[in-house]
Amino acid sequence: MRQQCLRAIVFASAVLTAAATAVVGAPVPSAAAEPGLVVSPGMEIRQDLNVCTLGFVDLQTRTGYTAGHCRGGGVVNDRNGVFVGSQTMFRDNTPDGATVATDYQISDWQTIALAPEVVINDVLPGGRPLVADPSVVPTQGQRVCHFGIVTGESCGTIESVNNGWFTMTNGVVSKKGDSGGPVYVPTDDGRAVIIGMFNSTWGSLPAAVSWQSINQEIREEVVTSSAGTVAPPGPAVPPAA
Template identity: 35%
Template sequence: MFVLVSVETPALGRAAVGVTAYPGLEIHQGSVVCVIGFVEPQMRIAFSAGRCNGDPMVTDRYGNAVGAVTLAGQATVSEVAVDGAAAGVDYEVITLAPEVAATDLLPTGLRLQSKPGFRVQPGARVCEATAARQRCGRVDTVTESRFVIAGMDADQHEIGAPVYVLDDDNHALIAGLLDGVRGSISEAQSWPAVMRQVYLDSRSVDSTQPPPQGRTIGS
């Protein structure tokens, strides 16, 4: 079962001068702590995992307004598939507050890019970044919508963080959003699957309006 949550943008608190939304930023929604996984600066939207949507208001760790959730899909399937990856795709789309600066630069300084048609393959080395650190592992299994990573040793508070591949030119290509941690095994939602679900859900909310991303952000 997939629950779609369409949220009218609430009144946003005023952001402190200097607040920047970037992939890897720690965010707070009520009592839930997560991480932004992708930022589209021109459209001024950010993405994270749907399970982070404990409250539509999004702040940074200091309580400064970052934005508000305007669309969210929450997977309610609790069963685990044979390969260890939970079924379903969940996400949230965050509209950034007017005073917040937006960048697609990772904490490492690399620009996080979305490449249409790119899908991660088993054995690929992937990394996950937050403001505090970058850690990497190897992709174990891959399904249509998810993949499992061994040896990355992420943290539960890093759910929603960007998982990316460094190509031969040292470009960071988004592969997915961190969605689960069990010891040294991490799970991520495939970025193409997230984008496809956002597109379908936004059409079902209002078929007369374009998707919230305005254009395809890599699929």
């Protein structure tokens, strides 16, 4: 089992509300973000040699979210190697192996300070706005969908709710590269409410870390790091040319 990792690279605000795939010969990051480049949930992001899916975009704080095990050295690029932001915080204690005890608490998230030059939105590739609603929580049998850059959108039901994470069945699929992708509940008004981010496949069941657990851990980390002092995140700094 990997030792739990926790660090704060760039300080983040208090309300920042296993399957990464390696890429050989990944593009060299550009010196700055491209003005007008659109960053949205469900897009491909690259960190060093890891390719993953962006899980959520907070429009108010300009913060992106993905899986903690997708992290790299700090620079986050799009699929073309263009800089989109910088890693700020992460937790990742995803176990090694093919199975995990249901009472084990999985932590697997990362926050990204998005570059000021990029244009952000909250719209999934299928057209639904991805929103957060604390009243919508994972429940057994609940209909959910997952989006990943490799498998696209797949839908099914929640098989089991565990210690901060849940497994899915009846049609939900995922492959390497889908890590960090959003898991959400489609609503009748055309939106999608996020309830988790994809973590790994345990046994034959795709699994996600719950959105509520992620936000609780972020609040705990910010309080610990700041000793009660809250400061907003600094702007994303592009790599040197």
